[in-house]
Amino acid sequence: MKKSTLRKTLKYIGNYKYLMLFSIILAVISVLFNLYIPVIIGYAIDCIKGFNNVDFHSMFGYLIKAGVIAIITAIITWIMNVINNRVTYHVVRDVRNDAFKKIQILPFSYLDSHSNGDILSRVVADADQFADGLLMGFTQLFTGIVTIVGTFVFMIMINYKIALLVVLFTPLSLLVANFISKRTYHMFKKQSETRAVQTSFIDEIIGNQKVVHAFVHEKEAIDRFDKINDDLEKYSLRATFFSSITNPSTRFVNNLIYAGVGLSGAFIVLAGKLTVGSLSCLLSYANQFAKPFNEISGVITELQNAFACADRLFELIEEQPQIPDKKDAIAIDRADGNIKLENVCFSYTPDKKLIQNFNLSVSPGQRVAIVGPTGCGKTTLINLLMRFYDVTSGSIKVEGTDIRDITRKSLRENYGMVLQDTWLKSGTVKDNIIMGKPDATDEEIIKAAKESHAHSFIKRLPNGYDTQIGEEGGNLSQGQKQLLCITRIMLALPPMLILDEATSSIDTRTELKVQDAFARLMKGRTSFIVAHRLSTIKDADIILVMKNGNIVEQGTHKELLDKNGFYSVLYNSQFEH
């Protein structure tokens, strides 16, 4: 078990230290009462001496006292449990919130290179396991410890030699527990990891079930799943079994101690230094003394699993976030649309250079088209403009200010982006449209939807603008989704636009109308357009031609055709049939 994991967990628990303190106090009271009840009962039994010799009056007194204490103890224990519940679930809530907050500020380089399933499994399943372990830890650890201390005191009062014997040998069981738990921690970690692999696989296959069906790939998927599942079964069995050895092993050690107490006790009795009654009392206490150790070792097993899960959560929480906005970063209000790229170099990995020494100056209102064969890295440029990634060297300036000196919020608010990869969140159609302008009125929304020609299909949906769309757009077609994404922009009306194949899934008749709307929108706005339709590109003020991740040509349509370079090859190829 990593010490740092424990420390981090304690830090989260620290927020509830007063509640925890209260819980510990209640634990002490409830345990002492629980140890005291048998004592009172013992007195009551002592009142029963034999035939016609029972002190009913005193016995009633003791019994009523025992009953009242029993009820009070129950209430105290319940309150303690409620507090433990509260702390556990609050701690897990806090950890989960922190994990989610971290997801929001993770750099794209992390998100683009980690599987969603793995992150999902951390935030949901691991957090859940963590809660289970923590709860068990809280409820049984304190009471266990207090019981040990309480019993020890009682034992010393009876015979310190035997008490010492018990105390000296009991750590042996802890040693055994520790020995086993050190080995099982890795097994739990392995189990967690395999679980993550499986979640990832399930996420991928079930998330794309339609494709699986289309290719009759069910059998292969099942085979692969079975393989991972078998691995999980194997690791899980190991983790579960080896951890469950702890309890019997410590119990065994305790049984030996019990026998030892019996042996030495019997001889002390023989020497006349102890009564039989005291011996039986000591024996029962030796047993009681051992029980919490057993429980604690069980708790340790559970905690281990919990810590292995917590470890994966903390790993996510401690992941390096994206470079935060500078303290003195300025918020641009409405950018005029002046964008300058100076000596920009960029690559995703150091060993594979992409954009090198790229210079570009865009005046307000200009239209920049980005063309190139598929896979040439057009998206990279968008990643840089939106500051999803930072340039490796050089700078990008908006209104003369380096975008690294501008708050991300204001930079991104000034861009309107429509991607080819349409994404809608679950919620109503309206929720999706107002993302860029949450305070929009219904009239504004409808006006924007009419502008993007989405209004007619939205109207036909069962509940119009209030229709719920499922996860990832549910039953809407790609084209409809894209129209909704365009409507977002039509509503928000940002000063700069990025349109990455924004109309690729829309039929051409509608597209023509949408293009009209775009043309009106682009007036006076700086825009970057990735498109295949060369008619859109032709009228652009600047055309950037990309190839293999780098910008190879730059100019107007006419200039580039005259140059007779890569662009003219691309342009002419469209007429081939």
Place this chain on the structure above:
Amino acid sequence: MNTKSEAIKIKILKYMKSYKKECVLGPLFKFIEASFELLVPLVVAQIIDVGIANYDKVYIFKMVGILVLLGFAGLAFSITAQFFSAKAAVGFASKIRQALFRHIQSFSYTDIDTISTSTLITRMTSDINQIQTGVNLTLRLALRSPFVVFGAMFMAFTISFKAALVFVVSIPVIAAVIFAIMLVCIPLYKKVQANLDRIMLIVRENLSGVRVIRAFYKENDEKNKFIEQNEEVTKIQKYTGRISAIMNPATIALVNLAIVLLIYIGGVQVSNGIISQGEVVALYNYMSQILVELVKLATMIITLTKAVASANRVSAVLKTPSTQNFTDKSTTENGDIAVEFDNVYMKYSGAADYSLSDISFTAKRGETIGVIGGTGAGKSTLVNLIPGFYYADKGAVRVNGVDVTDINSEDLRKIVGVVMQKNVLFSGTVRDNMKWGNSEATDADILKAIYAAQAEDIINSKENGLDFIIEQNGRNLSGGQKQRLTIARALVKKPEILILDDSSSALDFATDAKLRKSLRELDFNTTVFVVSQRISSIAHADKIIVLDDGNCVGVGTHDELLNSSEVYKEIYNSQTGGGNQ
């Protein structure tokens, strides 16, 4: 409600069948271990009554030796028991996961549309984990605890009938309390899991839509949404915890009260000379033993309650019938007509209107059929009916002359190759992905398909060629690259019918033109359906179907339609109006 949940549990319990042996042996060994434990006080009594009383040191050593032996035996039996119960629990969970995954694989498109992916994932992961924990604990304690409880009650009867009645009354009362709390908690645990589903949904969405969310700077809104939902889960977890936390203290209090009553009755009986003081102590000890076991039992029941709630959620998925077609009729007849639509109407489940109305046409073998029309006109719906992804509500879709509703889904899909709108590739090498089309394809077959799909530059640009590893969701490829690889994947299949559902949208004109050319030159005979927005992609088709709002408004060749179809003419003008052709 209870009988219903019992029935569901039994449905899942069938996966326990292969672990019958473990299910018997686990508790049995546990039982033996418990019996050894019960012997210990007897041995100690012997030490006191015989060893100490007779001053017999050898006897004491002997008895202590027996204690040690009992310890060893207990250890051996309980480790064996732990192994069997761990094996049964882990194996059972593994079998359920397997069954669930298989069942989900048999879902039809309509099933997939109606059940959310997130909830399926939680059920496959955290719910099944809960079941595993529940089964493991139950196997360890199920036999042991009741044995001790009833054994103690039995012993009480041998001492005093009247005093034993306290046991007879208190045990059912305690059982009733435990049962009542359990009944309240099961639906609550269900609610907790449902809320966890929602947490899962938000996280998933935030991962898949991260670019859009950050572009709109919605991080804070999403954060608040998550915190709110998380608070909701926490609230209901706390509420559930408060109720289930009653169980333990209430049980202890009831047992203590029973002890008080027991001693009172015992006192009266001693006073009347019916039993001795020692026997009262014995009765008290038996009740204490019950207390210890009941505490364990209560813990087990809480875990079991959670497991049952989870089991119900898993069963619910298993009970969802799959609407896929498993008839054994395949389609091998080779007529002249590959695909035929006969007055087809189609409505999605839950939709108000037909998405396709009265569509009729035939596609001859080897022909290329173009499908064009506005957004939401029903183009994808039309082609989705051919591989039986969805079925027609009225009319018939026939492949090789056989109604698709009569054809085994698997056989049908084996002869139809589909390239979908959404380009999905899976984590693994390029070769792995290509083999989805045909698991027996050789590298040469794959390369041929990749060339035909104009995707050779992708593998040429990657160091490892076909061994290039694609990440989940094809994250390390661009949209166009993914699209061409998905086309190649369909070509590897060498399908009788090839459907390209708007699958050149991410391609530039040059690549699109080259692709069209190579599709005409394939070395196998195939009937091609091309769904597209671009006239240029379908102009050469043998037959073009023009859709408008779910209706067929024109069938014919490019030239015929230019004369006969207003809608087609309009689309044509909209694209050439740009002045490129």
